[in-house]
Amino acid sequence: MLTLAESGHTAGPLGTADLFAALYFGGLINFKIDEPYWDDRDRVVLSCGHYCPVQYAALALAGFFPVEELKTLRKLGTRLQGHPVRQIDFPGSNYKQLPGIENTGGPLGQGVSVAVGMALAGKMDKKKWKVICIDSDAEQQEGQTWEAYQTAAKYGLGNLTFVIDRNEIQISGNLGEVMPIEPLRDKLTAFGLRVFEINGNNHEEIMAVFEQGKLFPDQPKAVIMKTVAGKGVGFMEGDFRWHGKAPTSEEAEKALWELK
Amino acid sequence: MNLVSDIINVERKATREGFGEAMVLLGRSDKNVVVVTADLGESMRVDEFEKQYPERFVQVGVAEQNMMGISAGLALSGKIPFAVSYAVFNPGRNWDQMRVSVCYTNANVKIVGGHTGISVGPDGATHQALEDIAMTRALPNLMVVAPADFEQAKKATMAIAKHKGPVYLRLTRPKTAMFTTSTTPFELGKAQVLRVGKDVTIFACGGLVYEALLAAEELKGEVEVEVINIHTIKPLDEETVVRSAKKTGKIITLEDHQINGGLGGAVAEVLGEKWPTKMVRMGMRDSFGESGEPEELLAKYGLDKDGVIKVIRKII
Numbered sequence: 100m101l102t103l104a105e106s107g108h109t110a111g112p113l114g115t116a117d118l119f120a121a122l123y124f125g126g127l128i129n130f131k132i133d134e135p136y137w138d139d140r141d142r143v144v145l146s147c148g149h150y151c152p153v154q155y156a157a158l159a160l161a162g163f164f165p166v167e168e169l170k171t172l173r174k175l176g177t178r179l180q181g182h183p184v185r186q187i188d189f190p191g192s193n194y195k196q197l198p199g200i201e202n203t204g205g206p207l208g209q210g211v212s213v214a215v216g217m218a219l220a221g222k223m224d225k226k227k228w229k230v231i232c233i234d235s236d237a238e239q240q241e242g243q244t245w246e247a248y249q250t251a252a253k254y255g256l257g258n259l260t261f262v263i264d265r266n267e268i269q270i271s272g273n274l275g276e277v278m279p280i281e282p283l284r285d286k287l288t289a290f291g292l293r294v295f296e297i298n299g300n301n302h303e304e305i306m307a308v309f310e311q312g313k314l315f316p317d318q319p320k321a322v323i324m325k326t327v328a329g330k331g332v333g334f335m336e337g338d339f340r341w342h343g344k345a346p347t348s349e350e351a352e353k354a355l356w357e358l359k
Numbered sequence: 360m361n362l363v364s365d366i367i368n369v370e371r372k373a374t375r376e377g378f379g380e381a382m383v384l385l386g387r388s389d390k391n392v393v394v395v396t397a398d399l400g401e402s403m404r405v406d407e408f409e410k411q412y413p414e415r416f417v418q419v420g421v422a423e424q425n426m427m428g429i430s431a432g433l434a435l436s437g438k439i440p441f442a443v444s445y446a447v448f449n450p451g452r453n454w455d456q457m458r459v460s461v462c463y464t465n466a467n468v469k470i471v472g473g474h475t476g477i478s479v480g481p482d483g484a485t486h487q488a489l490e491d492i493a494m495t496r497a498l499p500n501l502m503v504v505a506p507a508d509f510e511q512a513k514k515a516t517m518a519i520a521k522h523k524g525p526v527y528l529r530l531t532r533p534k535t536a537m538f539t540t541s542t543t544p545f546e547l548g549k550a551q552v553l554r555v556g557k558d559v560t561i562f563a564c565g566g567l568v569y570e571a572l573l574a575a576e577e578l579k580g581e582v583e584v585e586v587i588n589i590h591t592i593k594p595l596d597e598e599t600v601v602r603s604a605k606k607t608g609k610i611i612t613l614e615d616h617q618i619n620g621g622l623g624g625a626v627a628e629v630l631g632e633k634w635p636t637k638m639v640r641m642g643m644r645d646s647f648g649e650s651g652e653p654e655e656l657l658a659k660y661g662l663d664k665d666g667v668i669k670v671i672r673k674i675i
Binding site for chain 1: 393414415417419420422424425427428429430431432433434435436437438440455456459460463464465466467524
């Protein structure tokens with residue numbers, strides 16, 4: 100789909116495919132494909148909106164919309180916008196909502212606060228649904244992200260889990276060189292989050308960490324998920340140059356062959 | 360229009376007070392109304408709401424970007440959040456969050472910016488929001504409302520809570536003249552002809568509507584001034600603007616804001632396309648404010664009654 104779009108982000112989505120598989124196919128979240136905005140659903144907030152190709156793929160495979168529609172990514176008139184959109188459809192709006200998307204994402208840090216707002220609403224109304232917010236490691240460089248974390252801790256939002264994709268790349272280089280964020284675990288702990296570290300390319304570890312999280316019902320959780328950017332494709336793995344570009348058709352063919 | 364009978368001798372109260380009173384009423388009538396603030400609850404007059412509805416009061420500390428995002432999340436979960444802080448921060452500091460998480464999303468968030476204009480006074484230029492109308496007016500889906508006095512602020516607050524979609528409400532700090540009454544009609548998007556005239560029209564918003572009324576009263580018999588209160592700057596009541604421009608053929612806009620991009624800009628854009636008319640924009644002329652008492656500042660920058668009279672005489 101990225102090749103057809105001729106632009107978009109490749110590395111992050113490939114690195115987090117295991118997470119999305121666990122969410123939508125491993126039973127980690129409650130959802131109804133025929134009622135995408137069912138009140139009691141769990142909310143998946145994609146704060147690093149540029150990861151949307153993997154979420155679009157997961158939603159399509161889960162049955163929210165036809166798989167064929169994935170080919171329209173970034174094309175004129177598509178519901179699969181270059182960055183994901185959640186728009187409240189008040190009368191007069193002509194926007195077509197892609198079902199399953201919970202937030203408008205792109206400018207980093209914004210979804211983290213939106214997720215806190217949702218979790219606060221859920222707590223106010225004593226709802227059982229939970230919020231899972233996916234943010235990237237470079238997103239930890241945004242001040243807003245930390246404003247949101249401290250609020251989640253203040254309000255004891257046990258219904259909220261941040262999953263931080265620690266793939267060590269960002270658009271202009273390796274994260275540690277652009278702007279180091281370590282010691283991330285200590286910082287998150289200091290901000291009041293219950294922190295876990297896992298290998299994000301291991302299905303069992305992803306499933307287990309959400310089970311462990313249930314032991315802390317009154318505290319927001321942060322899962323530092325180490326992943327390999329561009330996972331599964333040898334010539335992309337760990338290379339920041341694949342952060343923000345799409346493969347050519349030859350590259351795509353090679354990549355798909357490797358992934359199979 | 361049901362204004363007070365004597366517009367010279369009037370009581371004074373701030374628009375933020377009207378907002379605060381309305382919030383308490385709203386808290387009672389709608390359980391979905393939530394207040395989110397960034398350490399300015401008392402100054403923005405939502406302290407009474409906090410006392411009465413603590414479970415629906417969210418204090419995020421000095422973090423306005425987060426305040427806007429949290430409000431979006433609350434709105435996406437069915438709440439009607441009022442994001443409340445000074446306008447220099449809200450929407451000054453969190454414009455990106457307002458643009459994407461609120462306006463693009465069409466989230467039902469009410470953004471309330473206090474301490475607007477040079478009428479903030481002693482705090483000085485850092486705290487005098489003079490660009491907020493321009494910043495908000497540029498955004499799709501967002502309604503922009505600047506009530507003219509205490510009673511109108513109260514009514515505007517009640518009305519925007521009912522309106523589905525994002526709204527920016529512009530409030531002011533000092534006690535200003537109360538010239539409308541509890542029975543003066545108010546409808547979002549509908550400009551108010553407060554005084555009928557044939558020689559010149561003043562389109563004004565916020566606290567300066569009163570200065571326009573005083574100027575018109577003083578010139579009675581000499582110049583017949585039409586005074587129109589544009590409390591809803593977006594969407595602009597184009598019909599009323601064009602109708603009055605056709606009638607008087609001379610336009611003054613008056614606002615406690617930069618002349619670029621604010622009410623003057625909005626009126627000029629409409630008339631430029633539909634009925635080009637001789638026009639003077641009154642407001643801050645591409646400069647920052649400074650410390651001083653509100654009335655001293657309005658006099659210095661020519662935005663009080665006397666300043667308005669000078670401009671009327673020039674344009675006539």
